[in-house]
Amino acid sequence: MERFQITDVGMQKQLLAVSLFLLAFLLAGQLSSAYMAQEYKTAMAAHDSALAGYLLQSGNAGGGSIAAVFTSEKTQAEQETGAALLSSYGYGADMQTSLLPEVMEFRLRSALIILAYSLIFSLGILFVLHRGCRRRDEELDFAAQTLRRFMDGDSGLRLPDCGEGSLSRLFAEINALATSLTAHIQRERESRRFLKETISDISHQLKTPLSALMMYNEILREEETERETAAAFTEKSRRELERMEHLIQSLLKLAKLDAGTIELNQEVHPLKSFLEGCLESFFQRAEHEGKHLLLSCGDCAKLAFDELWLGEAVGNLIKNALDHTDFGGRIELSCGETAAAVTITVRDDGAGIHPEDLHHIFKRFYRSRFSKDSSGVGIGLSLAKAIAEKHGGVLTVQSELGRGAEFAMLFPRL
Structure with a gap:
């Protein structure tokens, strides 16, 4: 005053x-x-x-x-x-x-x-x-x-600043300050809501593996537990611990992206060698499950990106395709470029996505009632979408029930 x-x-x-x-x-x-x-x-x-x-x-x-x-x-x-x-x-x-x-x-x-x-x-x-x-x-x-x-909290109020003179200019500056403060308050509210939801999601997602680990530990502590039974529960405990580690790491990455604390190290790389490296880590799983991984990408295709983070996004898309493809299925990873954009596509011939789920699959922790995958936590696609947007691109999906799905990351060539 x-x-x-x-x-x-x-x-x-x-x-x-x-x-x-x-x-x-x-x-x-x-x-x-x-x-x-x-x-x-x-x-x-x-x-x-x-x-x-x-x-x-x-x-x-x-x-x-x-x-x-x-x-x-x-x-x-x-x-x-x-x-x-x-x-x-x-x-x-x-x-x-x-x-x-x-x-x-x-x-x-x-x-x-x-x-x-x-x-x-x-x-x-x-x-x-x-x-x-x-x-x-x-x-x-x-x-x-x-x-x-x-x-007092009525953030929609503004001063009349449509006239002329020093007082109107002062009111205009105050309105600009009020707009900035309102946007800041809104961001703070969204950040608090996101933190609250993230903590709630982490607590909810960790309950299942923690309960399983506690049960396995009680069984192992019993004196009459046989060696084979103990070995089986030890293996189950290992898988649950890996699941917890993957969940926590994914949540931390997603939280960093949402908070805007990630600085991408974007450099121009050839896409073919990059995508070959992304597929390499899934060859053993694909062979074990009887599925085929294919790559289709020209030698000249290039893109400016962060190898670590974009590799995380592509890996999540490949993993999602493997999770929803039956024995003998095909997962094709391809790239394409035009004068305006570069596209990375992951296509499978699995069960496809139910029309009811198409508008929700990028929501974190979303689990479809039609999904057969019981081990996922519903965060991989959200993370892939956030990484694509951090690179200035978009992630889209097309699917027909029973005929597979196609996920495409589109990056403008600027």
């Missing part, structure tokens, strides 16, 4: 300056009226002196001579003669104004006129300034109330 106080002080100073200006104007008006009276007195004395000299020198007091006194031109000598004559009787420019009723009346009349005009002008200016100050105070009071309501 300090800005409003500074504005009030400025208005008071402005009002004081205007008041001093008006006072100076009134004094100047009075001085002007006195000067006008003095000028009139001097001119009248000079005129009368000229008339007296003229009559004295002419020696003619007839009607024609008197008329000539008022109509004919007078010489300098006539004026000096008349002035000397009248001065000997105390009549001159330095005599008291009160001795000349005409001059006194003129001075009073002109002083009253100037005073009246000065008062009217002053009252008008003061009225306008008072109305302006009152209007400014009302606007500032309204702005203060609006800001208090904004700080």
